[in-house]
Amino acid sequence: MSKKSLSKFSRRSFMKSGLVGAVSTILPGDYIEGNTEELYPVITPTGTDDTDWQKVRSQFILERGVTYMNNASLGMPPAVVINAVKKGYEAISSEPLHGKHDLQEQIAKKVMPGLANMFGTQTDEIVLTRNASEALHMQATGLILKPGDEVIITTQEHPAGLGPWMYRQERDGIKVKQIFIPSPLTSESDVVERFSKAITPKTKALSFCHVTRGGHLYPVKQLAAMARKRGLLTLVDGAQAVGQFPIDIHELGCDAYAVSLHKWILAPAGTGFLYIRRDARDRIKSVFAADTTLESPRIEPPGTKDFPIRAAILAALNFANKLGQENIEKRCRFLSDYLKDGLEKIQGVTLLSGASLSLSAPGSTIFEKDGLDAMEAVPLIENKIKTHIDEHQRDGHNAIRVSTHFYNNTGEIDSLLSALS
Ligand SMILES: Cc1ncc(COP(=O)(O)O)c(C=O)c1O
Incomplete structure:
Protein backbone atom coordinates (compact mmCIF):
# COMPACT_ATOMS: atom_id res chain seq x y z
CA MET A 1 0.00 0.00 0.00
CA MET A 69 -9.31 -6.16 17.15
CA ASN A 70 -11.52 -8.91 15.78
CA ASN A 71 -14.67 -6.94 15.15
CA ALA A 72 -15.17 -8.57 11.75
CA SER A 73 -15.90 -11.82 13.61
CA LEU A 74 -18.19 -10.43 16.29
CA GLY A 75 -18.78 -6.86 17.40
CA MET A 76 -18.33 -5.74 20.99
CA PRO A 77 -21.62 -4.09 22.05
CA PRO A 78 -21.50 -0.99 24.24
CA ALA A 79 -22.98 -0.95 27.75
CA VAL A 80 -26.27 0.59 26.60
CA VAL A 81 -26.92 -2.43 24.38
CA ILE A 82 -26.12 -4.89 27.17
CA ASN A 83 -28.45 -2.96 29.42
CA ALA A 84 -31.24 -3.00 26.86
CA VAL A 85 -30.98 -6.82 26.56
CA LYS A 86 -31.04 -7.14 30.34
CA LYS A 87 -34.08 -4.86 30.65
CA GLY A 88 -35.88 -6.79 27.92
CA TYR A 89 -35.40 -10.11 29.72
CA GLU A 90 -36.51 -8.49 32.96
CA ALA A 91 -39.64 -7.22 31.21
CA ILE A 92 -40.71 -10.64 29.89
CA SER A 93 -39.86 -12.30 33.19
CA SER A 94 -41.52 -9.88 35.58
CA GLU A 95 -44.72 -9.38 33.54
CA PRO A 96 -44.60 -11.79 30.58
CA LEU A 97 -47.72 -10.72 28.75
CA HIS A 98 -47.17 -6.99 28.87
CA GLY A 99 -43.43 -7.44 28.62
CA LYS A 100 -43.76 -9.38 25.38
CA HIS A 101 -46.30 -6.95 23.97
CA ASP A 102 -44.12 -3.93 24.77
CA LEU A 103 -41.05 -5.51 23.23
CA GLN A 104 -42.98 -6.49 20.09
CA GLU A 105 -44.25 -2.95 19.84
CA GLN A 106 -40.73 -1.55 20.20
CA ILE A 107 -39.51 -3.88 17.44
CA ALA A 108 -42.36 -3.00 15.06
CA LYS A 109 -42.54 0.74 15.76
CA LYS A 110 -38.92 1.62 16.43
CA VAL A 111 -36.43 -1.08 15.40
CA MET A 112 -37.84 -1.82 11.94
CA PRO A 113 -38.38 1.84 10.93
CA GLY A 114 -34.97 2.61 12.49
CA LEU A 115 -33.27 0.00 10.30
CA ALA A 116 -35.19 1.09 7.20
CA ASN A 117 -34.19 4.67 7.84
CA MET A 118 -30.54 3.86 8.47
CA PHE A 119 -30.17 1.65 5.39
CA GLY A 120 -32.44 3.39 2.88
CA THR A 121 -35.23 0.83 2.47
CA GLN A 122 -38.98 0.68 3.02
CA THR A 123 -39.88 -0.88 6.39
CA ASP A 124 -41.82 -3.68 4.70
CA GLU A 125 -38.84 -4.61 2.53
CA ILE A 126 -36.86 -5.96 5.51
CA VAL A 127 -37.37 -8.81 7.97
CA LEU A 128 -35.27 -9.58 11.03
CA THR A 129 -33.15 -12.74 11.08
CA ARG A 130 -30.78 -14.28 13.62
CA ASN A 131 -27.73 -13.47 11.53
CA ALA A 132 -26.52 -12.99 7.96
CA SER A 133 -26.23 -16.74 7.35
CA GLU A 134 -29.96 -17.21 7.84
CA ALA A 135 -30.69 -14.24 5.57
CA LEU A 136 -28.29 -15.56 2.91
CA HIS A 137 -30.02 -18.93 2.99
CA MET A 138 -33.46 -17.29 2.69
CA GLN A 139 -32.46 -15.15 -0.27
CA ALA A 140 -30.74 -17.96 -2.20
CA THR A 141 -33.37 -20.61 -1.58
CA GLY A 142 -36.18 -18.12 -2.17
CA LEU A 143 -34.97 -17.27 -5.69
CA ILE A 144 -37.22 -18.85 -8.33
CA LEU A 145 -34.96 -20.99 -10.57
CA LYS A 146 -35.44 -24.03 -12.76
CA PRO A 147 -32.95 -26.87 -13.42
CA GLY A 148 -30.13 -25.71 -15.69
CA ASP A 149 -30.41 -22.04 -14.68
CA GLU A 150 -27.08 -20.47 -13.69
CA VAL A 151 -26.06 -18.28 -10.78
CA ILE A 152 -22.65 -16.59 -10.74
CA ILE A 153 -20.79 -16.28 -7.44
CA THR A 154 -17.10 -15.67 -6.62
CA THR A 155 -14.16 -17.48 -5.07
CA GLN A 156 -14.31 -15.01 -2.16
CA GLU A 157 -17.68 -16.01 -0.68
CA HIS A 158 -18.05 -16.81 3.01
CA PRO A 159 -19.24 -20.42 3.58
CA ALA A 160 -22.59 -18.89 4.60
CA GLY A 161 -22.85 -17.35 1.13
CA LEU A 162 -21.56 -20.39 -0.75
CA GLY A 163 -23.52 -23.07 1.14
CA PRO A 164 -27.07 -22.16 0.08
CA TRP A 165 -26.07 -22.14 -3.61
CA MET A 166 -24.43 -25.55 -3.26
CA TYR A 167 -27.65 -26.74 -1.66
CA ARG A 168 -29.63 -25.51 -4.66
CA GLN A 169 -27.19 -27.07 -7.10
CA GLU A 170 -27.62 -30.41 -5.33
CA ARG A 171 -31.39 -30.22 -4.73
CA ASP A 172 -32.65 -28.23 -7.71
CA GLY A 173 -30.15 -28.94 -10.48
CA ILE A 174 -29.13 -25.32 -10.98
CA LYS A 175 -25.55 -24.55 -12.05
CA VAL A 176 -23.36 -22.49 -9.72
CA LYS A 177 -20.54 -20.78 -11.59
CA GLN A 178 -17.77 -19.62 -9.26
CA ILE A 179 -15.57 -16.96 -10.84
CA PHE A 180 -12.05 -16.12 -9.63
CA ILE A 181 -11.59 -12.66 -8.12
CA PRO A 182 -8.00 -11.72 -7.23
CA SER A 183 -7.03 -10.66 -3.69
CA PRO A 184 -6.33 -7.77 -3.33
CA LEU A 185 -8.83 -6.49 -5.90
CA THR A 186 -7.12 -4.79 -8.82
CA SER A 187 -9.90 -2.33 -9.81
CA GLU A 188 -13.67 -1.93 -9.68
CA SER A 189 -13.91 -2.35 -13.45
CA ASP A 190 -11.93 -5.59 -13.28
CA VAL A 191 -14.50 -7.07 -10.87
CA VAL A 192 -17.42 -5.94 -13.07
CA GLU A 193 -15.70 -7.31 -16.19
CA ARG A 194 -15.08 -10.72 -14.62
CA PHE A 195 -18.78 -11.05 -13.80
CA SER A 196 -19.85 -9.66 -17.16
CA LYS A 197 -17.70 -12.13 -19.12
CA ALA A 198 -19.11 -15.10 -17.16
CA ILE A 199 -22.77 -14.32 -18.01
CA THR A 200 -24.46 -16.70 -20.45
CA PRO A 201 -28.08 -16.89 -21.71
CA LYS A 202 -28.74 -19.31 -18.82
CA THR A 203 -27.57 -16.89 -16.11
CA LYS A 204 -30.35 -15.63 -13.85
CA ALA A 205 -28.54 -13.98 -10.93
CA LEU A 206 -25.24 -12.69 -9.53
CA SER A 207 -24.41 -13.22 -5.87
CA PHE A 208 -21.42 -11.68 -4.07
CA CYS A 209 -20.19 -9.88 -0.94
CA HIS A 210 -20.42 -6.12 -0.47
CA VAL A 211 -17.32 -6.47 1.73
CA THR A 212 -15.46 -9.79 1.89
CA ARG A 213 -14.01 -11.40 4.99
CA GLY A 214 -10.66 -9.90 4.02
CA GLY A 215 -12.16 -6.40 3.83
CA HIS A 216 -12.26 -6.15 0.01
CA LEU A 217 -14.95 -3.69 -1.06
CA TYR A 218 -16.95 -4.70 -4.15
CA PRO A 219 -18.49 -2.20 -6.59
CA VAL A 220 -22.07 -3.23 -5.74
CA LYS A 221 -23.72 -0.31 -7.50
CA GLN A 222 -21.91 -0.95 -10.79
CA LEU A 223 -22.51 -4.72 -10.58
CA ALA A 224 -26.22 -4.25 -9.84
CA ALA A 225 -26.61 -1.76 -12.70
CA MET A 226 -24.83 -4.09 -15.14
CA ALA A 227 -26.96 -7.05 -14.00
CA ARG A 228 -30.21 -5.08 -14.23
CA LYS A 229 -29.41 -4.03 -17.80
CA ARG A 230 -29.07 -7.70 -18.69
CA GLY A 231 -32.24 -8.73 -16.89
CA LEU A 232 -30.44 -10.43 -13.98
CA LEU A 233 -30.98 -10.17 -10.23
CA THR A 234 -28.25 -9.29 -7.72
CA LEU A 235 -28.22 -10.89 -4.27
CA VAL A 236 -25.67 -9.37 -1.92
CA ASP A 237 -23.93 -10.53 1.27
CA GLY A 238 -23.72 -7.36 3.37
CA ALA A 239 -22.55 -9.06 6.58
CA GLN A 240 -19.20 -7.24 6.70
CA ALA A 241 -20.42 -3.94 5.27
CA VAL A 242 -23.20 -2.51 7.45
CA GLY A 243 -21.94 -0.34 10.27
CA GLN A 244 -18.54 0.48 8.75
CA PHE A 245 -19.80 3.23 6.44
CA PRO A 246 -23.15 4.74 5.39
CA ILE A 247 -25.18 2.41 3.17
CA ASP A 248 -28.30 3.19 1.15
CA ILE A 249 -29.57 -0.15 -0.12
CA HIS A 250 -32.02 1.40 -2.61
CA GLU A 251 -29.20 3.44 -4.05
CA LEU A 252 -27.04 0.32 -4.41
CA GLY A 253 -29.77 -1.04 -6.67
CA CYS A 254 -29.49 -4.70 -5.65
CA ASP A 255 -32.50 -7.03 -5.30
CA ALA A 256 -31.63 -8.75 -2.03
CA TYR A 257 -29.20 -7.84 0.76
CA ALA A 258 -28.31 -10.02 3.77
CA VAL A 259 -27.06 -8.37 6.95
CA SER A 260 -25.34 -9.13 10.28
CA LEU A 261 -26.18 -6.58 12.95
CA HIS A 262 -23.86 -8.15 15.53
CA LYS A 263 -20.67 -7.18 13.71
CA TRP A 264 -20.04 -3.51 12.89
CA ILE A 265 -23.37 -2.11 14.15
CA LEU A 266 -22.61 -3.59 17.60
CA ALA A 267 -26.12 -4.95 18.18
CA PRO A 268 -26.58 -8.05 20.40
CA ALA A 269 -25.25 -11.38 19.11
CA GLY A 270 -27.92 -13.21 17.11
CA THR A 271 -29.26 -10.29 15.07
CA GLY A 272 -29.44 -9.59 11.35
CA PHE A 273 -31.91 -8.80 8.60
CA LEU A 274 -32.84 -9.63 5.05
CA TYR A 275 -33.86 -7.01 2.51
CA ILE A 276 -35.82 -7.94 -0.59
CA ARG A 277 -36.60 -5.19 -3.07
CA ARG A 278 -40.32 -4.69 -3.40
CA ASP A 279 -40.33 -5.26 -7.17
CA ALA A 280 -38.26 -8.46 -6.86
CA ARG A 281 -40.96 -10.15 -4.75
CA ASP A 282 -42.25 -12.08 -7.73
CA ARG A 283 -38.81 -13.71 -8.18
CA ILE A 284 -37.48 -14.00 -4.61
CA LYS A 285 -40.18 -15.61 -2.52
CA SER A 286 -40.82 -16.76 1.01
CA VAL A 287 -39.24 -20.10 1.93
CA PHE A 288 -41.73 -20.46 4.80
CA ALA A 289 -45.18 -19.84 3.27
CA ALA A 290 -46.99 -20.85 0.07
CA ASP A 291 -49.91 -18.45 0.08
CA THR A 292 -47.96 -15.26 -0.51
CA THR A 293 -48.84 -12.22 -2.57
CA LEU A 294 -46.84 -9.21 -3.68
CA GLU A 295 -48.52 -7.20 -0.91
CA SER A 296 -47.98 -9.94 1.67
CA PRO A 297 -44.70 -11.70 0.81
CA ARG A 298 -44.35 -13.40 4.24
CA ILE A 299 -40.57 -13.59 4.04
CA GLU A 300 -40.04 -13.54 7.81
CA PRO A 301 -39.15 -16.80 9.60
CA PRO A 302 -42.24 -17.78 11.63
CA GLY A 303 -42.49 -18.62 15.35
CA THR A 304 -41.65 -17.10 18.70
CA LYS A 305 -38.79 -14.64 18.55
CA ASP A 306 -35.95 -13.59 20.85
CA PHE A 307 -37.84 -10.39 21.66
CA PRO A 308 -35.39 -8.89 24.22
CA ILE A 309 -32.48 -9.35 21.80
CA ARG A 310 -34.37 -7.87 18.86
CA ALA A 311 -35.74 -4.95 20.86
CA ALA A 312 -32.17 -4.14 21.98
CA ILE A 313 -31.18 -3.49 18.37
CA LEU A 314 -32.72 -0.07 18.98
CA ALA A 315 -30.04 0.83 21.53
CA ALA A 316 -27.33 -0.08 18.99
CA LEU A 317 -29.00 2.00 16.27
CA ASN A 318 -29.34 5.00 18.58
CA PHE A 319 -25.70 4.63 19.61
CA ALA A 320 -24.49 4.45 15.99
CA ASN A 321 -26.77 7.34 14.94
CA LYS A 322 -25.50 9.51 17.76
CA LEU A 323 -21.91 8.88 16.68
CA GLY A 324 -22.84 9.34 13.01
CA GLN A 325 -22.17 6.85 10.24
CA GLU A 326 -19.80 9.24 8.43
CA ASN A 327 -17.87 9.86 11.65
C1 LIG B 1 -18.73 -12.11 4.43
C2 LIG B 1 -19.52 -12.80 5.48
N1 LIG B 1 -20.72 -13.29 5.18
C3 LIG B 1 -21.49 -13.93 6.09
C4 LIG B 1 -21.05 -14.11 7.36
C5 LIG B 1 -21.91 -14.83 8.34
O1 LIG B 1 -22.42 -13.89 9.25
P1 LIG B 1 -23.32 -14.35 10.48
O2 LIG B 1 -22.39 -14.89 11.49
O3 LIG B 1 -24.02 -13.11 10.91
O4 LIG B 1 -24.25 -15.37 9.99
C6 LIG B 1 -19.80 -13.63 7.74
C7 LIG B 1 -19.29 -13.83 9.10
O5 LIG B 1 -18.16 -13.63 9.42
C8 LIG B 1 -19.02 -12.96 6.76
O6 LIG B 1 -17.80 -12.47 7.06
Missing part, protein backbone atom coordinates in the same frame (compact mmCIF):
# COMPACT_ATOMS: atom_id res chain seq x y z
CA SER A 2 1.45 3.35 -0.97
CA LYS A 3 1.27 6.45 1.17
CA LYS A 4 -0.91 7.99 -1.52
CA SER A 5 -3.63 5.53 -0.70
CA LEU A 6 -3.95 6.78 2.85
CA SER A 7 -6.98 9.01 3.19
CA LYS A 8 -6.36 12.72 3.39
CA PHE A 9 -8.50 13.28 6.45
CA SER A 10 -6.46 10.78 8.46
CA ARG A 11 -3.20 12.38 7.43
CA ARG A 12 -4.45 15.82 8.44
CA SER A 13 -5.66 14.70 11.82
CA PHE A 14 -2.42 12.75 12.45
CA MET A 15 -0.53 15.99 12.06
CA LYS A 16 -2.99 18.07 14.05
CA SER A 17 -2.84 15.80 17.04
CA GLY A 18 0.82 14.85 16.84
CA LEU A 19 -0.29 11.34 17.67
CA VAL A 20 1.84 9.56 15.10
CA GLY A 21 3.93 7.02 16.95
CA ALA A 22 2.69 8.20 20.34
CA VAL A 23 1.46 5.63 22.82
CA SER A 24 -2.05 6.49 23.86
CA THR A 25 -3.01 6.17 27.49
CA ILE A 26 -6.71 5.72 26.81
CA LEU A 27 -8.11 2.71 28.60
CA PRO A 28 -11.63 1.45 28.96
CA GLY A 29 -11.28 1.66 32.74
CA ASP A 30 -13.41 4.80 32.98
CA TYR A 31 -16.36 2.51 32.75
CA ILE A 32 -17.93 1.90 36.18
CA GLU A 33 -18.94 -1.67 36.77
CA GLY A 34 -22.67 -2.09 37.28
CA ASN A 35 -23.43 1.12 35.49
CA THR A 36 -24.93 -0.11 32.26
CA GLU A 37 -26.33 3.32 31.44
CA GLU A 38 -23.85 5.56 29.71
CA LEU A 39 -21.13 6.86 32.00
CA TYR A 40 -21.05 9.96 29.85
CA PRO A 41 -23.84 10.89 27.51
CA VAL A 42 -22.82 9.74 24.03
CA ILE A 43 -21.37 12.81 22.36
CA THR A 44 -21.02 13.04 18.61
CA PRO A 45 -17.25 13.11 18.00
CA THR A 46 -15.99 16.03 15.94
CA GLY A 47 -12.68 14.55 14.79
CA THR A 48 -10.97 11.23 14.20
CA ASP A 49 -8.23 11.27 16.87
CA ASP A 50 -8.16 9.13 20.00
CA THR A 51 -8.91 12.18 22.12
CA ASP A 52 -12.11 12.79 20.13
CA TRP A 53 -13.21 9.20 20.76
CA GLN A 54 -12.01 8.73 24.34
CA LYS A 55 -15.45 9.20 25.86
CA VAL A 56 -16.99 6.87 23.32
CA ARG A 57 -14.43 4.28 24.33
CA SER A 58 -15.53 4.51 27.94
CA GLN A 59 -18.98 3.18 26.95
CA PHE A 60 -17.55 -0.34 26.56
CA ILE A 61 -16.96 -2.84 29.34
CA LEU A 62 -13.96 -4.63 27.82
CA GLU A 63 -11.66 -5.99 30.52
CA ARG A 64 -8.81 -3.64 31.30
CA GLY A 65 -5.59 -4.68 29.57
CA VAL A 66 -7.34 -6.64 26.83
CA THR A 67 -7.43 -5.37 23.25
CA TYR A 68 -10.14 -6.48 20.84
CA ILE A 328 -17.59 6.12 12.24
CA GLU A 329 -16.26 5.60 8.73
CA LYS A 330 -13.67 8.37 9.15
CA ARG A 331 -12.56 7.05 12.54
CA CYS A 332 -12.28 3.52 11.15
CA ARG A 333 -10.21 4.83 8.21
CA PHE A 334 -8.00 6.81 10.57
CA LEU A 335 -7.23 3.67 12.59
CA SER A 336 -6.70 1.32 9.66
CA ASP A 337 -4.54 3.91 7.88
CA TYR A 338 -2.46 4.23 11.03
CA LEU A 339 -2.14 0.44 11.18
CA LYS A 340 -1.23 0.18 7.49
CA ASP A 341 1.34 2.95 7.85
CA GLY A 342 2.96 1.02 10.70
CA LEU A 343 2.81 -2.33 8.92
CA GLU A 344 4.57 -0.86 5.89
CA LYS A 345 7.57 -0.09 8.08
CA ILE A 346 7.95 -3.68 9.32
CA GLN A 347 10.41 -5.76 7.34
CA GLY A 348 8.87 -8.73 5.55
CA VAL A 349 5.27 -7.50 5.75
CA THR A 350 3.11 -7.53 2.61
CA LEU A 351 -0.17 -5.63 2.81
CA LEU A 352 -3.00 -7.41 1.06
CA SER A 353 -5.72 -4.81 1.52
CA GLY A 354 -6.69 -2.98 -1.67
CA ALA A 355 -4.56 0.03 -2.49
CA SER A 356 -7.40 2.53 -2.83
CA LEU A 357 -10.34 3.62 -0.71
CA SER A 358 -12.82 2.32 -3.27
CA LEU A 359 -11.40 -1.22 -3.01
CA SER A 360 -11.00 -1.69 0.73
CA ALA A 361 -13.45 -1.26 3.59
CA PRO A 362 -12.39 1.02 6.45
CA GLY A 363 -12.24 -1.58 9.22
CA SER A 364 -10.42 -4.77 8.15
CA THR A 365 -6.74 -4.97 7.24
CA ILE A 366 -5.04 -8.14 5.99
CA PHE A 367 -1.32 -8.77 5.60
CA GLU A 368 1.30 -11.52 5.49
CA LYS A 369 4.67 -11.52 7.21
CA ASP A 370 7.58 -13.60 5.91
CA GLY A 371 8.07 -16.69 8.04
CA LEU A 372 4.95 -16.08 10.13
CA ASP A 373 2.18 -18.68 10.01
CA ALA A 374 -1.15 -16.93 10.55
CA MET A 375 -2.69 -19.81 12.49
CA GLU A 376 0.27 -19.83 14.89
CA ALA A 377 0.49 -16.04 15.11
CA VAL A 378 -3.05 -15.48 16.41
CA PRO A 379 -2.68 -17.35 19.75
CA LEU A 380 0.88 -16.05 20.07
CA ILE A 381 -0.30 -12.43 19.89
CA GLU A 382 -3.12 -13.22 22.30
CA ASN A 383 -0.72 -14.69 24.85
CA LYS A 384 1.96 -12.05 24.41
CA ILE A 385 -0.06 -8.82 24.42
CA LYS A 386 -3.66 -9.92 25.20
CA THR A 387 -4.80 -8.77 21.78
CA HIS A 388 -7.48 -10.56 19.77
CA ILE A 389 -6.93 -10.67 16.02
CA ASP A 390 -7.76 -13.35 13.42
CA GLU A 391 -6.13 -15.46 10.74
CA HIS A 392 -7.03 -15.09 7.08
CA GLN A 393 -5.79 -18.28 5.45
CA ARG A 394 -7.88 -18.02 2.32
CA ASP A 395 -7.79 -16.56 -1.20
CA GLY A 396 -4.31 -18.10 -1.44
CA HIS A 397 -2.99 -16.15 1.56
CA ASN A 398 -1.37 -17.08 4.83
CA ALA A 399 -2.55 -13.76 6.20
CA ILE A 400 -3.47 -12.12 9.48
CA ARG A 401 -6.66 -10.03 9.72
CA VAL A 402 -6.83 -7.08 12.08
CA SER A 403 -10.31 -5.60 12.25
CA THR A 404 -10.27 -2.31 14.11
CA HIS A 405 -13.44 -0.43 15.08
CA PHE A 406 -13.91 3.11 16.38
CA TYR A 407 -13.37 2.00 19.99
CA ASN A 408 -9.77 0.91 19.32
CA ASN A 409 -6.95 3.41 19.60
CA THR A 410 -3.46 4.13 18.31
CA GLY A 411 -1.81 2.90 21.52
CA GLU A 412 -3.30 -0.55 20.98
CA ILE A 413 -2.15 -0.52 17.37
CA ASP A 414 1.36 0.50 18.45
CA SER A 415 1.51 -2.48 20.82
CA LEU A 416 0.45 -4.83 18.04
CA LEU A 417 2.98 -3.33 15.62
CA SER A 418 5.75 -3.67 18.14
CA ALA A 419 4.81 -7.31 18.84
CA LEU A 420 4.77 -8.01 15.11
CA SER A 421 8.17 -6.51 14.55
